[in-house]
Amino acid sequence: MIGAGVNAKALSTYMGHAAIAITLDRYGHLMPGNESEAAGLLDAYLKRASSEAAVRLRRLSTRTLYRDGGGARRRGPDAR
Numbered sequence: 001m002i003g004a005g006v007n008a009k010a011l012s013t014y015m016g017h018a019a020i021a022i023t024l025d026r027y028g029h030l031m032p033g034n035e036s037e038a039a040g041l042l043d044a045y046l047k048r049a050s051s052e053a054a055v056r057l058r059r060l061s062t063r064t065l066y067r068d069g070g071g072a073r074r075r076g077p078d079a080r
Helices: 008-015 020-030 034-067
Strands: none
Touching: 020 034
8 A cells, every 4th residue: 555655644644543643653654756756845844944034124124115115213311
């Protein structure tokens, strides 16, 4: 079943295991390629998250510049 590509949850149910953890602990090593696939998915996610964070940071920086009139605001007792 693993060679046929049956997912772990379906396999767990078929085998009668009480929890999917039992199936994965017992048969996880027979599921080839999962490590490289998981690494690829994680890399893609991190690249997207990084670029989205950079866009948000640029937007925030731009808003701050316009709100401050392009300069830093004074803070403290002698601020006008």
